[in-house]
Amino acid sequence: MIEVRNISKRFGKVVVLDDVSLTIENGETFVIIGQSGAGKTTILRHIAGFFDPDNGDVLIDGIKMNGAGSGKKMLLREKMGFLFQSGALINWLNVKENVALPLVEHKLGTKGEIDKIVDEKLRLLQLDDAADKMPSDISGGMKKRVGLARAIVRNPEIILYDEPTSGLDPVMSAKIDELILRMQRELGVTSVVVTHDMESAYRIADRIAMLYQGSIIECGTPDQIRGSVNPYVRQFIEGKLTGPIDV
Amino acid sequence: MKDIVRNYQSDIYGMFSSVGERMLYQIKFSGFTLILIFNTFIQLRYAFSKRREIVKQMYVSGVKSMLVCSIVALFGGMILSLHSGVELKKWGQQDVVPILMINVMNKEMGSFLTAIILTAFSGAAMAAEIGTMKVSEEIDALEMMSINPVKYLVMPRIVSMMIMLPTLSIYTVVLGVFGGAVVSYFQLGLTFEDYYHRVYESIWLKDMYVGLLKSLVFAIIISSISCANGLMAQNGALGVGRATRISVVSSYLMVLIIGYFITSLFYGGFV
Ligand SMILES: Nc1ncnc2c1ncn2[C@@H]1O[C@H](COP(=O)(O)OP(=O)(O)OP(=O)(O)O)[C@@H](O)[C@H]1O
Ligand SMILES: [Mg+2]
Numbered sequence: 001m002i003e004v005r006n007i008s009k010r011f012g013k014v015v016v017l018d019d020v021s022l023t024i025e026n027g028e029t030f031v032i033i034g035q036s037g038a039g040k041t042t043i044l045r046h047i048a049g050f051f052d053p054d055n056g057d058v059l060i061d062g063i064k065m066n067g068a069g070s071g072k073k074m075l076l077r078e079k080m081g082f083l084f085q086s087g088a089l090i091n092w093l094n095v096k097e098n099v100a101l102p103l104v105e106h107k108l109g110t111k112g113e114i115d116k117i118v119d120e121k122l123r124l125l126q127l128d129d130a131a132d133k134m135p136s137d138i139s140g141g142m143k144k145r146v147g148l149a150r151a152i153v154r155n156p157e158i159i160l161y162d163e164p165t166s167g168l169d170p171v172m173s174a175k176i177d178e179l180i181l182r183m184q185r186e187l188g189v190t191s192v193v194v195t196h197d198m199e200s201a202y203r204i205a206d207r208i209a210m211l212y213q214g215s216i217i218e219c220g221t222p223d224q225i226r227g228s229v230n231p232y233v234r235q236f237i238e239g240k241l242t243g244p245i246d247v
Numbered sequence: 248m249k250d251i252v253r254n255y256q257s258d259i260y261g262m263f264s265s266v267g268e269r270m271l272y273q274i275k276f277s278g279f280t281l282i283l284i285f286n287t288f289i290q291l292r293y294a295f296s297k298r299r300e301i302v303k304q305m306y307v308s309g310v311k312s313m314l315v316c317s318i319v320a321l322f323g324g325m326i327l328s329l330h331s332g333v334e335l336k337k338w339g340q341q342d343v344v345p346i347l348m349i350n351v352m353n354k355e356m357g358s359f360l361t362a363i364i365l366t367a368f369s370g371a372a373m374a375a376e377i378g379t380m381k382v383s384e385e386i387d388a389l390e391m392m393s394i395n396p397v398k399y400l401v402m403p404r405i406v407s408m409m410i411m412l413p414t415l416s417i418y419t420v421v422l423g424v425f426g427g428a429v430v431s432y433f434q435l436g437l438t439f440e441d442y443y444h445r446v447y448e449s450i451w452l453k454d455m456y457v458g459l460l461k462s463l464v465f466a467i468i469i470s471s472i473s474c475a476n477g478l479m480a481q482n483g484a485l486g487v488g489r490a491t492r493i494s495v496v497s498s499y500l501m502v503l504i505i506g507y508f509i510t511s512l513f514y515g516g517f518v
Binding site: 045048050070073074075077078080081082084085086088089090091101102105106147150151154 | 379380383384385387388389390391392393394395399
């Protein structure tokens with residue numbers, strides 16, 4: 001279970017998160033939507049322990065992430081995977097070595113075993129052909145899929161996705177959505193997904209929260225969000241130019 | 248009038264606060280660098296398992312800078328001996344040139360020249376490489392995989408520099424002294440044999456180990472400052488450029504300052 005309790009965060013004078021609280025149950029797929037710059041990535045980074053909030057706490061299975069020492073953070077992160085917005089591949093390792101990196105560095109298996117796991121993940125994300133390519137030689141969407149393969153290679157219990165489907169074609173997006181659903185169904189993975197893509201949000205979410213100017217303004221099931229009467233939410237999910245949101 | 252005074256005031260406030268900010272940043276940065284060095288020494292126990300990476304870094308910093316190192320050492324030695332030789336020859340003292348050369352190269356110029364070259368070559372590369380990783384979330388990705396960036400990135404770079412800088416500075420000393428020999432032969436009328444004997448007579452063990460100690464300290468300074476700048480890079484490509492520039496400048500300054508203190512520690516009458 002991920003508990004975010006009343007966190008606030010400021011960068012300089014800008015308040016990026018203002019008293020945000022979320023509770024994400026085990027096995028749930030929780031989607032965070034909101035405009036660019038609303039603070040979505042910042043929430044994920046708090047959950048992963050890269051930022052400590054100015055106020056409030058972040059708890060992973062009851063253990064406090066903020067303020068924990070680097071050893072404790074390392075332990076907590078062992079059960080997490082993070083898909084970064086840009087993929088964040090190590091640029092001097094090829095695709096296969098990138099995916100294998102967490103296994104190799106922690107010596108989780110022999111070379112043969114690691115190869116087998118990596119091949120399986122690459123096949124899952126249709127990356128077999130790119131296995132020997134360098135990150136600079138593949139497209140943005142492929143980088144994202146490699147990043148995803150790397151995030152799931154240690155079979156984490158919690159996966160944090162930062163815009164998993166941006167930069168992917170509709171078919172690939174549907175495929176990633178299916179993968180997220182399948183990991184939830186078969187492995188009971190808890191997912192926190194940040195996205196702009198409403199179609200994908202409706203497909204995968206158990207619950208959706210909308211972030212606006214650093215606060216959660218609405219949180220509910222996809223159907224509740226679809227039927228929301230909040231003008232901000234309506235404008236966002238319908239993608240209208242007119243409404244209360246400044247554009 | 249009031250407005251002007253108020254603007255003036257806020258300018259002064261702004262000036263002080265920006266000076267203060269810079270100072271705070273410097274203190275924070277120095278602390279960060281010291282902690283980084285400390286952490287690197289803790290991670291040294293993994294040096295053997297990271298030997299491939301260390302050798303790769305040694306190749307990058309050492310072998311690739313070999314040509315430049317050779318030219319700088321050779322011509323540095325030639326310039327030094329030419330200047331001193333021409334003056335000394337007026338007094339018939341050109342025999343002193345070999346003694347001068349080995350002393351200057353061993354005590355000071357060997358490690359100093361090499362440090363300058365390696366700062367430009369691998370210090371800058373380290374800051375740029377790690378800085379790029381920082382701004383493209385790769386360092387975060389490492390931490391997310393529970394991989395310690397100090398163990399994975401910083402320690403191999405510092406260790407490789409600690410091996411390559413002393414090695415290259417011995418090479419620089421030899422080549423610099425050789426450059427002096429060439430000038431002495433062609434311009435000052437000393438035979439190679441004479442030169443060699445005089446050099447051999449004036450090699451002191453103390454000069455050698457102080458020189459090597461210096462190059463070892465320089466290695467730690469350059470690599471840790473460069474890695475620290477890389478790790479603290481912010482704001483995209485612009486920040487990477489800034490980190491690289493600052494790491495080169497501060498490495499030069501620290502090499503000069505610390506170099507002076509080591510010299511004064513060993514030759515200033517304290518020891
Ligand atoms: N490390 C940082 N230092 C300073 N400001 C930051 C930092 N990280 C984020 N911000 C600021 O916080 C705000 C929210 O950023 P965040 O990355 O969370 O947005 P986002 O919702 O993920 O947007 P996008 O959809 O474009 O990725 C932005 O205004 C950004 O400039
Ligand atoms: Mg974002």
